[in-house]
Amino acid sequence: MPYVPNATQTTEPVESQTVESAALEFRTLKTRVNSLEDSVATADLTDLRVPEASVAVLPAIADRAGKVLGFDAGGDPTMVEVAGATDPSLRADLADPASGASLVGYLSTGTGAVATTVQAKLRESVSVLDFGAVGDGDITAALIAANAELTASGGGDINLPKGSYFISNVVTLGAGVNLIGPGKITRTHGLSVANYAFRLQGNNTIRGVIYDGGALSIVTPGLALSIKDFMCEGDNITIEGNTFTNSIGSFIGFVNEQYAVLDKLRNIRIANNFFGDYFDHAIYCQGYKLVETGDIAITSNTFTGLLATTTRQAIKIKNNSRVAVQGNTFNLPTGVFITVECGLDAIECLDSTEVTISGNTGYAFRFFESIADLTALNRGYMNKQITVTGNTAFCTGAVVSVGLSPQDSTVTYATRCKNMAITGNTFVGSRFTINGDINGVNNGIEDLTISNNSIQITTGNTVFQTYGNIKHLVITNNVLQLDTAYNAGNAVINRNGLVDSFWWSNPTITGYFEISKNTLLGGFGSILTEQPGSANTSINFVAVLDGNRMINANTQRTVVLSSAGIPTATGRIYAQNNKFFGGTVASPVAANYTLYTETDDSKRYVDPATTGGKQGGRNAIYVCSLDLGFDPLTLGAGVYYQAFKKADGTYVRVA
Numbered sequence: 001m002p003y004v005p006n007a008t009q010t011t012e013p014v015e016s017q018t019v020e021s022a023a024l025e026f027r028t029l030k031t032r033v034n035s036l037e038d039s040v041a042t043a044d045l046t047d048l049r050v051p052e053a054s055v056a057v058l059p060a061i062a063d064r065a066g067k068v069l070g071f072d073a074g075g076d077p078t079m080v081e082v083a084g085a086t087d088p089s090l091r092a093d094l095a096d097p098a099s100g101a102s103l104v105g106y107l108s109t110g111t112g113a114v115a116t117t118v119q120a121k122l123r124e125s126v127s128v129l130d131f132g133a134v135g136d137g138d139i140t141a142a143l144i145a146a147n148a149e150l151t152a153s154g155g156g157d158i159n160l161p162k163g164s165y166f167i168s169n170v171v172t173l174g175a176g177v178n179l180i181g182p183g184k185i186t187r188t189h190g191l192s193v194a195n196y197a198f199r200l201q202g203n204n205t206i207r208g209v210i211y212d213g214g215a216l217s218i219v220t221p222g223l224a225l226s227i228k229d230f231m232c233e234g235d236n237i238t239i240e241g242n243t244f245t246n247s248i249g250s251f252i253g254f255v256n257e258q259y260a261v262l263d264k265l266r267n268i269r270i271a272n273n274f275f276g277d278y279f280d281h282a283i284y285c286q287g288y289k290l291v292e293t294g295d296i297a298i299t300s301n302t303f304t305g306l307l308a309t310t311t312r313q314a315i316k317i318k319n320n321s322r323v324a325v326q327g328n329t330f331n332l333p334t335g336v337f338i339t340v341e342c343g344l345d346a347i348e349c350l351d352s353t354e355v356t357i358s359g360n361t362g363y364a365f366r367f368f369e370s371i372a373d374l375t376a377l378n379r380g381y382m383n384k385q386i387t388v389t390g391n392t393a394f395c396t397g398a399v400v401s402v403g404l405s406p407q408d409s410t411v412t413y414a415t416r417c418k419n420m421a422i423t424g425n426t427f428v429g430s431r432f433t434i435n436g437d438i439n440g441v442n443n444g445i446e447d448l449t450i451s452n453n454s455i456q457i458t459t460g461n462t463v464f465q466t467y468g469n470i471k472h473l474v475i476t477n478n479v480l481q482l483d484t485a486y487n488a489g490n491a492v493i494n495r496n497g498l499v500d501s502f503w504w505s506n507p508t509i510t511g512y513f514e515i516s517k518n519t520l521l522g523g524f525g526s527i528l529t530e531q532p533g534s535a536n537t538s539i540n541f542v543a544v545l546d547g548n549r550m551i552n553a554n555t556q557r558t559v560v561l562s563s564a565g566i567p568t569a570t571g572r573i574y575a576q577n578n579k580f581f582g583g584t585v586a587s588p589v590a591a592n593y594t595l596y597t598e599t600d601d602s603k604r605y606v607d608p609a610t611t612g613g614k615q616g617g618r619n620a621i622y623v624c625s626l627d628l629g630f631d632p633l634t635l636g637a638g639v640y641y642q643a644f645k646k647a648d649g650t651y652v653r654v655a
Contacts, residue, residue: 056076056077058077059077059078059079063079064079067079067080067081068080126146126149126150126156126157126158126159127146127158127159127160127161128142128143128146128158128159128160128161128165128183129142129161130146131143131145131146131149132145133165135163135164135165136163136164136165136166137165137166138165138166138167138168138188139165139166139167139185140167140168140169140171143158143167143171144171144172146158147171147172147173147174147177150174150176150177151174151175151176151177154176155174155175155176155177155178155203156176156177156178157177157178157179157180158173158177158178158179158180159180160179160180160181160182160183160185160209161182161183162182162183163183163184164183164184164186165183165184165185165186166185166186166187166188167185167186167187167188167189167197168188168189168193169189169193169194170189170193170194170195170196170197170198170199171197171198171199172198172199172201173198173199173200173201173204174201175201175202175203175204175234176202176203176204177201177204178204178205178206178207179198179204179205179206179207179209180205180207180208180209181207181208181209181210181241181242182208182209182210183209183210184209184210184211184212185197185209185210185211185212186211186212186214187211187212187213187214187229187248188214188217190214190248191227191248195227195228195231195249196227196228196229196230196231196253197211197213197229197230198229198230198231199231199233200230200231200232200233200234200237201233201234202233202234202235202236202237203234203235203236203237204234204236204237204238205237205238205239205240206230206238206239206240206242207238207239207240207241207242208241208242209242209243210242210243211229211230211242211243211244211245211251212245212246213229213244213245213246213247213248213249213251213278214246214248215246215247215248215277215278215279216246227247227248227249227250227280228249228250228251228252228253228284229244229247229249229250229251229252229253230251230252230253231253231254232252232253232254232265232268233265234265235265235266235267236266236267237267237268237269238269238270238271239252239268239269239270239271239273240269240270240271240272240273241271241272241273242273242274243273243274243276244273244274244275244276244282245275245276245277246276246277246278247277247278247279247280247282248279249278249279249280250278250280250281250282250283250284251275251278251281251282251283252270252282252283252284253284253286254268254284254285254286254287254293265287265293265294266293266294266295267295268285268293268295268296268297269296269297269299270283270296270297270298270299270301271297271298271299271300271301272299272300272301273301273302274301274302274304275301275302275303275304275314276304276305276306277304277305277306277307277309277310278305278310278312278314279309279310279312280312281312281313281314281315281316282303282314282315283298283314283315283316284316284318285315285316285317285318285320285323286316286318286319286320287318287319287320287349287350293319293320293321294320294321294322294323295321295322296317296320296322296323296324297323297324297326298315298323298324298325298326298328299324299325299326299327299328300326300327300328301328301329302328302329302330303315303328303329303330303331303332303337303362304330304331304332305331305332305333305334305335306331306333308334310332310334310335311334311335311365312335312336313335313336313337313338313339313369314330314332314335314336314337314338315337315338315339316338316339316341317338317339317340317341317352317355318339318340318341318342318343318349318352319341319342319343319349319350319351319352319381320352320355321350321351321352321353321354322353322354323352323354323355323356324356324358325338325355325356325357325358325360326356326357326358326359326360327358327359327360328360328361328362329360329361329362330360330361330362330363330364331362331363331364332362332363332364332365333363333364333365333396334365335364335365336364336365336366336367336368336369337360337362337364337366337367337368337393338357338360338367338368338369339368339369339370339371340352340355340368340369340370340371340383340386341369341370341371341372341373341383342372342373342381342382342383342416343372343373343381349373349381350381351381351382351383351384352383352384352386353383353384353385354384354385355383355385355386355387356387356389357386357387357388357389357391358387358388358389358390358391359390359391360391360392360393361391361392361393362392362393362394363393363394363395364393364394364395364396365395365396365397366395366397366398366399366400366401366429367391367393367395367399367400367427367429368388368399368400368401368422369400369401369402369404370383370386370401370402370403370415370417370420371401371403371404371413371415372403372414372415372416372417372437381416382416382417382418382446383415383416383417383418383420384417384418384419385418385419385420386417386419386420386421387420387421387423388400388420388421388422388423388425389421389422389423389424389425390424390425391425391426391427392425392426392427393425393426393427393428393429394428394429395427395428395429395430396429396430397429397430398429398430398431398432398433399427399428399429399430399431399432399455400422400427400432400433401432401433401435402415402417402420402432402433402434402435402445402448403415403433403434403435403436403437403445403467403468404433404435405433405435405465405467413435414435414436414437414438414444414467414468415435415436415437415444415445416436416437416444416445416446417445417446417447417448418446418447419446419447420445420447420448420449421448421449421450421451422448422449422450422451422453423449423450423451423452423453424451424452424453425453425454425455426453426454427453427454427455427456428455428456428458429456429457429458430457430458430459430460431457431459431460431462431463431464431465432450432455432463432464432465433465433467434448434464434465434466434467434470434473435466435467435468436467436468436469436470436471436507437468437469438468438469438507438508443469443471443509444468444469444470444471444507444509445468445469445470445471445472445473446471446472447471447472448470448472448473448474449474449476450464450473450474450475450476450478451474451475451476451477451478452476452477452478453478453479454478454479455478455479455480455481456481456483457480457481457482457483457484458483458484459483459484460484461482461484461487461489461490461491461494462482462490462491462492462493462494462529463480463482463491463492463493464492464493464494465494466493466494466495468507469507469508469509469511470507470511470513470541471509471511471512472511472512473493473511473512473513473514474513474514474516475492475493475513475514475515475516475518476514476515476516476517476518477516477517477518478518478519479518479519479521480492480518480519480520480521480524481521481522482520482521482522482523482524483522483523484522484523485523486523486524486525486552486554486555487523487525488525488526488555488557488560489525489526489529489560490523490524490525490526490529491524491525491526491527491528491529491560492515492518492520492524492527492528492548493513493515493527493528493529493543494529494530495528495529495530495541507541510541510542511541511542512541512542512543512544513528513541513542513543513544514543514544514546515527515528515543515544515545515546515548516544516545516546516547516548517546517547517548518548518549519548519549519551520548520549520550520551520552521551521552522552523552523554524550524552524554524556525554525555525556525557525560526556526557526558526559526560526588527545527548527550527557527558527559527575527578528543528545528558528559528560528561528573529559529560529561530560530561542572542573542574543559543572543573543574544574545558545559545573545574545575545576545578546574546575546576546577546578547576547577547578547579548578548579549578549579549580549581550578550579550580550581550583551581551582552582552583553582553583554583554584555583555584555586556580556583556584556585556586557585557586557587557588557589558573558575558578558588559573559575559588559589559590560588560589561573561588561589561590573590575588
């Protein structure tokens with residue numbers, strides 16, 4: 001720059017400032033280079049760089065949107081669809097109705113769970129809606145198709161969604177196929193189409209279904225008693241938590257001679273259902289010689305029959321073994337709660353055995369019946385080991401009928417039973433009927449014990465009305481109340497032969513009765529009475545009346561036995577330790593019978609036919625060989641021997 005006199009000078013030339021600024025920039029650049037060198041020194045030496053000439057151009061922006069970068073088979077960049085809802089091919093695979101669910105896994109919680117697919121899990125059950133069912137429509141075809149699908153895959157559930165449906169023909173559920181509610185099914189077909197609504201082939205469960213048998217719209221009452229709505233034709237069937245109403249026959253039945261495909265039918269459980277009105281039975285457990293049925297539990301159900309047409313038994317056990325009927329409730333003003341039966345008209349059958357009826361409560365015309373087929377083919381079969389215990393029943397008719405009352409001289413309604421016990425119950429109603437078959441190969445009623453019950457009889461002149469062959473009857477430790485007005489013949493047992501002007505009794509055996517340790521209240525006049533007639537050849541029995549207590553203001557006797565017109569009367573009555581309170585004790589009436597009491601110390605008798613000439617006296621009674629501790633194989637089970645009863649309650653054989 002030229003020198004100018006007297007001009008102001010800068011302290012540093014311009015050139016000096018420019019150099020300094022450049023030096024600063026250089027130092028900064030050097031620092032960045034050093035830093036870059038440090039980064040390179042510590043970089044992952046696996047990073048590669050390839051010549052730019054070998055790298056293809058990336059796809060356009062529009063092609064890259066929503067995708068990820070990948071490389072094709074030649075190593076060039078390509079864009080790949082993101083797996084998920086934006087993948088058209090995956091969406092198509094998942095949407096495939098035949099296989100889409102097989103692409104999704106499923107694992108249940110819990111130790112030991114096995115992985116499977118959603119498809120396999122879902123196919124464990126199907127819905128009738130899957131096969132075209134619609135509400136208020138006929139689902140017969142849908143049920144048949146669903147059953148075929150599940151049967152082919154080894155079983156599963158047919159779900160019946162909430163709604164109303166109907167069926168117009170029988171539906172078979174194959175082995176392992178179940179029907180699960182809560183939908184409602186109404187039967188619309190009658191006997192002319194099919195006997196059944198459903199046939200269960202085994203390992204089936206019916207749960208939570210509302211079923212209407214269509215009785216109010218299909219047939220005139222009483223025309224379809226052979227119908228069974230749910231027919232059990234295989235083992236291991238559970239029917240629980242359902243509602244059944246209006247059957248034109250029976251709601252549940254067992255295999256019969258028309259479908260004899262098994263030699264046994266086992267493990268049937270019927271629980272927690274509601275049964276309302278039926279023309280035959282709510283549950284009909286029927287077996288016969290070719291199909292032995294058993295191991296049946298009928299528990300915690302409710303039975304109602306409010307229509308006048310519901311007059312038959314709610315539960316019928318026929319030719320079955322090992323049956324438990326427990327904890328049910330019932331309201332059957334014109335019906336019977338339960339019947340145990342052996343025989344089946346012209347078809348050979350089996351004994352009904354090991355039946356326990358316990359803890360049931362309700363109101364009915366009759367609580368319990370034991371009956372038997374009297375045709376020649378089935379005379380040898382019996383109801384055996386029947387226990388009725390812990391029940392409470394109020395009845396408008398006869399509370400219990402071990403054999404029904406005879407209708408006439410040919411229609412006897414008798415029964416055959418052995419080892420039956422009625423114990424620990426509370427009963428209110430009309431008399432018990434006890435009627436043993438006199439024409440069978442056995443002894444009619446062989447062993448019947450009625451003990452520890454509270455029994456109130458509201459109508460009639462006796463607690464136990466007896467007919468026919470009764471080999472061994474024990475009535476002990478009961479509280480018995482007779483509500484009817486006093487009569488001298490009002491008794492614990494009335495040994496009867498008169499029924500509607502027909503004389504039916506004439507037993508072919510001499511029975512043994514024990515009436516002991518009972519408390520008698522109300523209108524009783526005696527402990528034992530009899531109503532024979534001129535057509536009877538005998539109503540003979542040996543009876544022991546021991547330790548009973550009669551409490552009333554009546555004229556009181558041990559026995560009132562007329563035996564009028566009986567040409568042969570060899571019966572014996574042994575009375576001891578009976579007590580009478582509140583009334584007037586009168587002399588017993590025992591025409592044609594030999595009566596022994598505790599005051600007969602000097603009285604002796606000889607009965608060579610039964611004692612071999614040995615004499616007996618007071619306390620001489622007949623007892624079973626088993627009571628004496630004898631081996632029934634050598635002396636015969638159920639054979640009775642004359643014996644003395646000792647103070648300790650044991651017996652000493654005399655004959």
